Amino acid sequence: MTERPAMTPRPPHNDLCDDALDWQVVLHSGNAGADDHERYQRWCASSPAHARAAREAEALWGDLGQTQAARTLHTKPLSRSRRRWPRALAASIMMATIACTGWQQAPMWFSDYHTAMNQRQTFTLADGTRVTLNGNSALSVSFSDTRREVVLQAGEALFDTASDPRPFVVDAGGEPVEGRHALFSVRRQASGAEVVLTRGEAQLGERQLSLTPDAEARTAWQRGKLIFNGKPLGQVLAELERYRHGRIFISDARLAGLEVSGVFDLDQPDALLRTLEQRYGLTVTYLPLLAVVR
Template sequence: MKPDHAALSDQAIDYLVRLHSGSAGAGERMEFLRWRAQSPAHERAAREAEALWGALSETRSARNHRQRARRPRRLAMLAVAACVATVAVSIALPEPLAGLYADYTTRTGERRMIELADGSRVWLNSHSALSVDFGADSRALRLHSGEALFEVAKDPARPFIVQARGGEVRAVGTRFDVDSRGPQVRVDVTEGVVQVNSAGGAPVRLSAGERLSYGERAAPEPVQPLDLSSASAWQRGKLIFNQRPLGEVLDELERYLPGRILLTDAELRQHKVSGVFDLDDPGALLKTLERLQPVTVTRLPWLVLIRPAPRA
């Protein structure tokens, strides 16, 4: 009878917890080496467990734990859980202490619509922070982090300006999306015209159906076409993917779930995914992936581990 991959993964993680507890001796290390040499499946489970432990060890608390740990195994397991929680909390704030200075914020998985004093409306996506400063001559907003969709009320005397990471988007009456989650800020225009000013280049005008990305100190990338049918689908409570790599899909999904999603196999990142998914049930996407893709999904506190499915 072939060993069950999930059971082997649990055993491998159990071994690593003991080996990193600070009390393991040479005998226990030899026992782990003998265990992982039993079969290719044992070795694969050991490598995946080591990849998981390596991801956790990047946190300062994990490093300190490995240096000081001299506690019984049960406390070591609790420390591992604390490391996972530290990873999750470190990504939970859009910026350090963003909620203390932003006018509007959203938690993980939360989406919020805001009515502004001029009649404009803003939809904040998960994990976002926004400040608003309206004056007599302009309507200034700052997207500290995250993503927001702006539906701007017309007022030619007061341009509507959204600042994000060293650049700004100017509009009078239009509808556009600003996403500052990644290394670059992305601007999508679904109605009207906006002007994007960034520190790295000349101003660029964007019309409906166009997209542009810019960095803080780099010239903006060339204007790209925008698929209006799927643009800002999150505002409608949907995630829409059309032949998107699995790695990108998981990066997008991660923002709506607490904690982290860890994909242990680099080749799987390129598997293509298509579908329409409900944001009110992001866990259903994981179930669908497990059913349609060659993956196994393991849910841990503050962590989702995605591994290659065992071969039949």
């Protein structure tokens, strides 16, 4: 018998570290004025905790973008092709994108809970487990007297499991993920579930998982952030696709390995593309449901 989760409002986020990172995003956006810098200084001076968070955020920001690939690009700009894409090819890509997008929405129709593009939702299950769904995600819940099971039909979810003698199992289309007094996220992928364990114990199939070293960065989406530190451009764009409509293509395969670092605002995904253009000398061409990076 399926138990419906009780919806609860998402608690306000008051973490000073996240506030400090927000300030770094603003100050390095290219649009910050003197008033912004003055307000930041007042924020830093408001308490020792604010000052400490600011120092940590500034140090993190200073480390980002200092990869060898980034330095090379700054000294030697990438060549840019001026040729336009043939109209027939662009039209074919857009039609394939539309068909793919429609197919990807199918799990939403059969789920108990789902989110739209770039929407995050937090709710509490009947056993007290808190679940946060990432954008374009779908979840079904099926609890019994002996087992707590949820099916992640699409996307990604963060689980903070409640104490309960029944196993808590996540079905993401491959080997089951079981968490015990744990805080962990599961992303459904064609190759199987990707699990990030922040606290407690979890196992994937028969394999016991260890705590994920960069768990805070990899689950920063729940706080409205995307954090990359030396990630290949191909992976960054694949991640970004999950938060905006349409597809992103790299016209030059050699760019896929370009190392990218930064802290970005998840609620402004196109701002990330603009930052990549400015910081790494790229060009982005926008078409309906398609962005081409070269």
